[in-house]
Amino acid sequence: MASEKKMxxxxxxxxxxxxxxxxxxxxxxxxxDYSSVKGLFxxxxxxxxxxxxxQSVMDKMFKDLGHENVAMPVLIPESLLQKEKDHVEGFAPExxxxxxxxxxxxxxxxxxxxxxxxxxxxxxANIVHSWRxxxxxxxxxxxxxxxxKTTRPFLRHREFLWQEGHTLHATSEEAIEETKxxxxxxxxxxxxxxxxxxxxxxxxxxxxFAGAESTYTIECMMHDHKALQAGTSHYFGDGFAxxxxxxxxxxxxxxxxxxxxxWGVSTxxxxxxxxxxxxxxxxxxxxxxxxxxxxIVPIAQHKAGVIENAEKIAKRLKEAGIRVKIDISDQSPxxxxxxxEMKGVPLRIEIGPRDIENGQCVAVxxxxxxxxxxPFDELEDSVKxxxxxxxxxxxxxxxxxxxxxxxxxxxxxxxxxIMQNGGGFVKTMWCGDLECELKFKEECGVTSRCIPxxxxxxxxxxxxxxxxxxxxxxxxxxx
Amino acid sequence: MASEKKMxxxxxxxxxxxxxxxxxxxxxxxxxDYSSVKGLFxxxxxxxxxxxxxQSVMDKMFKDLGHENVAMPVLIPESLLQKEKDHVEGFAPExxxxxxxxxxxxxxxxxxxxxxxxxxxxxxANIVHSWRxxxxxxxxxxxxxxxxKTTRPFLRHREFLWQEGHTLHATSEEAIEETKxxxxxxxxxxxxxxxxxxxxxxxxxxxxFAGAESTYTIECMMHDHKALQAGTSHYFGDGFAxxxxxxxxxxxxxxxxxxxxxWGVSTxxxxxxxxxxxxxxxxxxxxxxxxxxxxIVPIAQHKAGVIENAEKIAKRLKEAGIRVKIDISDQSPxxxxxxxEMKGVPLRIEIGPRDIENGQCVAVxxxxxxxxxxPFDELEDSVKxxxxxxxxxxxxxxxxxxxxxxxxxxxxxxxxxIMQNGGGFVKTMWCGDLECELKFKEECGVTSRCIPxxxxxxxxxxxxxxxxxxxxxxxxxxx
Numbered sequence: 001m002a003s004e005k006k007m008x009x010x011x012x013x014x015x016x017x018x019x020x021x022x023x024x025x026x027x028x029x030x031x032x033d034y035s036s037v038k039g040l041f042x043x044x045x046x047x048x049x050x051x052x053x054x055q056s057v058m059d060k061m062f063k064d065l066g067h068e069n070v071a072m073p074v075l076i077p078e079s080l081l082q083k084e085k086d087h088v089e090g091f092a093p094e095x096x097x098x099x100x101x102x103x104x105x106x107x108x109x110x111x112x113x114x115x116x117x118x119x120x121x122x123x124x125a126n127i128v129h130s131w132r133x134x135x136x137x138x139x140x141x142x143x144x145x146x147x148x149k150t151t152r153p154f155l156r157h158r159e160f161l162w163q164e165g166h167t168l169h170a171t172s173e174e175a176i177e178e179t180k181x182x183x184x185x186x187x188x189x190x191x192x193x194x195x196x197x198x199x200x201x202x203x204x205x206x207x208x209f210a211g212a213e214s215t216y217t218i219e220c221m222m223h224d225h226k227a228l229q230a231g232t233s234h235y236f237g238d239g240f241a242x243x244x245x246x247x248x249x250x251x252x253x254x255x256x257x258x259x260x261x262x263w264g265v266s267t268x269x270x271x272x273x274x275x276x277x278x279x280x281x282x283x284x285x286x287x288x289x290x291x292x293x294x295x296i297v298p299i300a301q302h303k304a305g306v307i308e309n310a311e312k313i314a315k316r317l318k319e320a321g322i323r324v325k326i327d328i329s330d331q332s333p334x335x336x337x338x339x340x341e342m343k344g345v346p347l348r349i350e351i352g353p354r355d356i357e358n359g360q361c362v363a364v365x366x367x368x369x370x371x372x373x374x375p376f377d378e379l380e381d382s383v384k385x386x387x388x389x390x391x392x393x394x395x396x397x398x399x400x401x402x403x404x405x406x407x408x409x410x411x412x413x414x415x416x417x418i419m420q421n422g423g424g425f426v427k428t429m430w431c432g433d434l435e436c437e438l439k440f441k442e443e444c445g446v447t448s449r450c451i452p453x454x455x456x457x458x459x460x461x462x463x464x465x466x467x468x469x470x471x472x473x474x475x476x477x478x479x
Numbered sequence: 480m481a482s483e484k485k486m487x488x489x490x491x492x493x494x495x496x497x498x499x500x501x502x503x504x505x506x507x508x509x510x511x512d513y514s515s516v517k518g519l520f521x522x523x524x525x526x527x528x529x530x531x532x533x534q535s536v537m538d539k540m541f542k543d544l545g546h547e548n549v550a551m552p553v554l555i556p557e558s559l560l561q562k563e564k565d566h567v568e569g570f571a572p573e574x575x576x577x578x579x580x581x582x583x584x585x586x587x588x589x590x591x592x593x594x595x596x597x598x599x600x601x602x603x604a605n606i607v608h609s610w611r612x613x614x615x616x617x618x619x620x621x622x623x624x625x626x627x628k629t630t631r632p633f634l635r636h637r638e639f640l641w642q643e644g645h646t647l648h649a650t651s652e653e654a655i656e657e658t659k660x661x662x663x664x665x666x667x668x669x670x671x672x673x674x675x676x677x678x679x680x681x682x683x684x685x686x687x688f689a690g691a692e693s694t695y696t697i698e699c700m701m702h703d704h705k706a707l708q709a710g711t712s713h714y715f716g717d718g719f720a721x722x723x724x725x726x727x728x729x730x731x732x733x734x735x736x737x738x739x740x741x742w743g744v745s746t747x748x749x750x751x752x753x754x755x756x757x758x759x760x761x762x763x764x765x766x767x768x769x770x771x772x773x774x775i776v777p778i779a780q781h782k783a784g785v786i787e788n789a790e791k792i793a794k795r796l797k798e799a800g801i802r803v804k805i806d807i808s809d810q811s812p813x814x815x816x817x818x819x820e821m822k823g824v825p826l827r828i829e830i831g832p833r834d835i836e837n838g839q840c841v842a843v844x845x846x847x848x849x850x851x852x853x854p855f856d857e858l859e860d861s862v863k864x865x866x867x868x869x870x871x872x873x874x875x876x877x878x879x880x881x882x883x884x885x886x887x888x889x890x891x892x893x894x895x896x897i898m899q900n901g902g903g904f905v906k907t908m909w910c911g912d913l914e915c916e917l918k919f920k921e922e923c924g925v926t927s928r929c930i931p932x933x934x935x936x937x938x939x940x941x942x943x944x945x946x947x948x949x950x951x952x953x954x955x956x957x958x
Contacts, residue, residue: 042552100576138524143621159554
């Protein structure tokens with residue numbers, strides 16, 4: 001029991017210090033180790049397994065929609081990065097430059113890719129000639145590098161893992177449709193797999209991707225009422241295609257310029273999972289992507305039949321397609337409870353001599369610590385039902401947090417007040433001017449999260465300048 | 480028919496120019512595109528899908544043996560790379576150096592990883608403390624960079640995809656066992672999934688990995704009788720652990736140094752697949768990893784019922800777990816035949832009005848172009864059987880090539896003669912001295928491929944120096 005206590009004590013409570021709580025969770029749950037280069041983190045097996053599960057869900061969705069995976073070079077020549085002006089302006093300040101190959105100085109600097117629009121464009125220019133070659137629906141799973149000043153596990157890595165979709169279409173309509181379709185895929189993943197409710201919307205011009213005509217986003221609310229941008233999808237028009245001289249001969253035999261999109265989700269979303277579902281006992285993982293869905297802890301495991309029965313349960317659950325682990329190490333049950341609570345395993349099954357006598361085991365939900373007894377003959381169905389209940393419980397809790405901390409305001413003063421009283425998402429009308437957007441930052445400390453799809457009429461005028469309002473914007477403080 | 484002819488004409492025959500044949504295949508089968516940086520190649524969807532299939536086979540084998548995946552940083556500080564002396568000597572000349580982050584010059588150069596022993600060691604030193612923490616069985620799927628002078632698609636990329644296993648064990652026995660176990664996994668993948676017969680053996684000291692105590696290898700023979708090293712597994716002893724100060728407290732409460740292995744297979748193996756199975760019509764893919772296992776080509780597809788029946792077949796095969804594609808584009812059947820032969824699809828199914836009348840379709844094997852009729856009601860079983868037959872046929876053909884071009888020799892003159900007469904693998908005895916090994920290169924143009932597990936007694940003495948022989952070595956020219 002000493003070690004159980006020790007373990008729980010090791011986490012700072014989130015009420016006391018949210019930032020420290022977060023750091024404690026990522027290290028104590030064995031998600032992250034620090035390397036000797038600032039901002040380059042090691043994804044330990046538990047974090048990587050979580051990412052693999054998210055990957056496999058997304059990869060299947062992409063492929064079902066006809067996307068194909070490719071591998072593009074990790075290095076991009078400076079001249080290639082510079083071809084699209086807005087793009088290079090956005091990324092050049094934060095790329096890492098390779099200047100030597102072996103002992104030889106390179107004639108042209110190469111950057112470690114911060115994103116791959118430029119190399120995809122170069123490739124598309126090579127391989128796309130005719131309408132028969134379109135659409136190109138490509139995706140890449142890789143890591144990218146951005147030389148950020150401030151870094152934090154998952155939220156801001158200098159190197160992070162992600163997927164970047166890059167598609168090329170004959171018409172702008174098709175490309176816009178693709179941009180919005182992929183945002184829906186992201187919303188589906190977030191809500192139905194990660195139990196993270198999202199707000200869908202469009203970024204303002206100030207917040208859109210460097211080189212994009214428009215950027216769509218899903219925004220999630222964390223425990224501390226800050227926003228996390230969990231996935232973005234960009235429509236490029238034909239800007240990149242023109243800069244890279246991509247053309248195709250259409251059915252009518254004329255030469256045309258195609259239209260383009262890109263979209264990405266990164267390991268950042270793991271930071272979102274932690275700050276959406278975690279609690280003062282540690283991580284809480286959404287069951288549908290959890291590396292271990294059920295942990296089995298035998299009680300009084302030295303007694304006859306306990307381990308055998310625990311293993312029988314493990315086997316049955318495994319055969320039912322559930323990711324299950326059994327811990328028969330010599331640590332105490334209390335130590336094990338704390339350990340797997342820290343790791344956020346959605347469901348714990350305890351089984352001891354008395355349970356066996358009664359033909360049952362005990363199941364404890366990680367999200368609310370509710371205990372229930374499961375008769376052996378209902379094992380698989382009950383566990384599946386309970387995993388769904390944990391998913392639904394997590395989603396409902398997160399939705400409540402989102403709803404209760406989303407406010408409307410009609411004046412700048414109101415916005416400031418809301419942000420001082422614990423913060424959250426604030427909906428206001430907006431005239432559409434950059435100056436007003438900047439004043440929201442200056443006066444209230446918030447940035448525009450998005451212009452949500454679901455528009456409401458809150459007032460007639462922009463709370464900043466008093467001019468007629470064009471759109472409703474959601475404001476917040478973002479990670 | 481014009482385009483069919485054109486397509487076939489586009490490939491140089493391998494008898495005429497093997498190197499050009501290879502380049503033709505990788506480009507015409509749409510495996511590779513060149514980027515604007517020499518040696519950085521683009522893996523197009525068809526090549527990447529092949530790699531994904533190989534990955535998924537290997538990843539499952541690794542996980543079944545208890546290995547876990549992790550993600551390590553792409554950049555390694557110069558000081559970290561230098562910690563193990565043999566290792567840095569081997570790799571420093573061919574690494575790419577990052578010297579700038581944004582506009583700031585870095586205080587220490589960082590190399591783009593050429594391999595990750597050093598970062599794994601740094602991490603192990605952080606997280607391994609007790610015997611309870613061992614073994615660590617980690618693997619990473621990633622890309623690595625080696626600044627080679629001469630580059631070729633798949634065979635020698637400056638950046639290539641691979642997996643690198645890195646394991647840490649309490650005893651040398653365990654580590655050696657792991658090293659050999661993983662070589663067997665590689666041999667299993669090569670022979671039973673890629674239809675590539677292998678020679679298993681140990682590398683000489685000259686040919687072993689930089690920093691390893693011993694390196695084990697699987698060597699395959701290509702069409703041109705050259706060798707391709709298809710996978711290697713290294714035993715490090717405690718050299719790296721000592722250099723990186725990795726220690727653990729053992730059960731007896733004493734501080735010990737653990738023992739280490741690493742092992743890797745890369746996209747290079749795709750080059751091996753091409754040069755083992757390909758022919759003058761293009762690629763020939765081993766069925767168990769082929770992205771498309773069966774291509775269905777409707778004949779006279781404008782006639783009533785043809786496409787419907789072709790789609791019915793596709794649906795049945797898909798439901799039977801077979802990777803099937805149906806091509807109903809407006810290209811001619813002849814064009815389609817040539818296209819999918821070029822892409823090496825193991826089995827083609829043709830279905831036209833007369834076949835439908837007869838309740839059958841026609842199947843054509845890619846490996847030997849043998850035609851057979853398949854009654855509709857035997858479809859799934861027949862296709863599965865034929866895919867196995869293609870696998871076995873490919874393996875047998877490659878084994879025949881290996882066997883017929885493996886020779887024994889007792890003198891240097893004999894070795895030279897064999898290499899002049901078309902080359903191959905040459906088995907000779909060897910005294911174990913580096914000088915003799917170097918003379919084989921100098922006088923006969925061969926390097927030692929391995930000291931095979933399966934030793935034979937060919938003569939009593941080393942053919943080079945005449946001293947007593949210690950081992951039998953296989954010599955050859957390697958990619």
